[in-house]
Amino acid sequence: MNTVLTQVLKRFVSESWYFPQIRVVDAVEILIITFLFYQIILWIKNTKAWMLLRGILVVALFILVAAVFKMYTILWIAQNSLPVMATAVVIIFQPELRRALEKLGEKQFVPNMVTLDKRGKDNVRFSQKTIDGIVEASFAMGAVKTGALIVVEQAIMLTEYESTGIALDCIVSPQVLINIFEHNTPLHDGAIIVRGDRIVSATCYLPLSDNMGISKELGTRHRAAVGMSEVSDALIVTVSEETGYVSVAMGGQLVRNVTPEYLKKRLESISKKSVEIGRLKKIWKGWRSHEKGVD
Structure with a gap:
């Protein structure tokens, strides 16, 4: 059978043809x-x-x-x-x-190999209380059409944008967020940056997006939210001063007029750390335990 197949191939395939070995x-x-x-x-x-x-x-x-x-x-x-x-x-x-x-x-080409995030010992970036506080404050401000811009930091540190504002160190709560963005208050203009369960900076300047596909109905606040999401992995919550709609920007995409359930779900999805204890760290711990047992 192999001989017949070889003869058939020789009839249709020239000897001058080159088939590289892959x-x-x-x-x-x-x-x-x-x-x-x-x-x-x-x-x-x-x-x-x-x-x-x-x-x-x-x-x-x-x-x-x-x-x-x-x-x-x-x-x-x-x-x-x-x-x-x-x-x-x-x-x-x-x-x-x-x-x-x-x-x-x-992009995580080799996930779970090494631990890069050392900002906490648990598996979450921020607590459920922080999530509930952001959701409650966002829709409370939307109900009275108070503009707001909340940047929730993830793996990429936002130090350069944090330095453009006024340094803070307070726990996230609905009352604090509403008070910051209240009209005619010293901190209401600009964005706040949330790191973990704390607000670390207010009145921050964010980069504006150059995306020409953004609706002309949206103002500087929404363009800044999209621009920030383009240069970082942060999640940005925007409250419109004109319509009271709450929008979410992440990865260069803006989702407008979201529901409390949607915002809560997005915040919960990023609260878990993207980098857990890596395999190399586990191997190292196992080797150390074995070494101590031998001693």
Whole structure:
């Protein structure tokens, strides 16, 4: 049977054809390259880098035309301008490159290997009391149309944004939150940052989103919420001063007019730490216990 199959293959396949031998390493390499290209495409799609890329493509097309028609002066200028152009591209794309690297750093390629979060010994970032306090205060302020911007920190530390406001150190409660955002009070303008069960800063300035897809009905507060969610893994709660609607921004996406149940569910989903005790730490503890038992 094998002999017949070999003869059939020889009839239809030329001896000059080359069939490379695919190794496991080659397959892994293809997957890595595919993943990188996919991430680059998503990055270009979700930022203003697409408009800048179009400009670069126009310049590249112009150089290609010059090469076809042998315009040596233009080619000489282009060749000697490549180092400067490469530096200019890095400078122009600096905000987008920073966001792309931050997003790449958020992804857990080897989960549960090492423990990175050392802000607590338990398995939660903040307590149920904090969750209930944020939900209650948000919808209480929405009922009277008091604008608010609450940033709930996760794995990425928001120290640089925390420093733009006034330092606080108080437990999260509905009364405190409502009092902070009350009209004509010293702390009502800007955002507050919640770390764990405490409010660490108020009147903070947040980066505004460049996303042109955001509805024109939304003001600076919502654009700041989306912008913050684009550069960090934080969850941002926004209360509209015009409509009283409560919105949630996370991962560059804004969900408007949410219910108390939805907000509570989102807060509970991020309250559990994304990084638990890793396998290496467990192995280390087991080895130490075994060593002590031997001694």
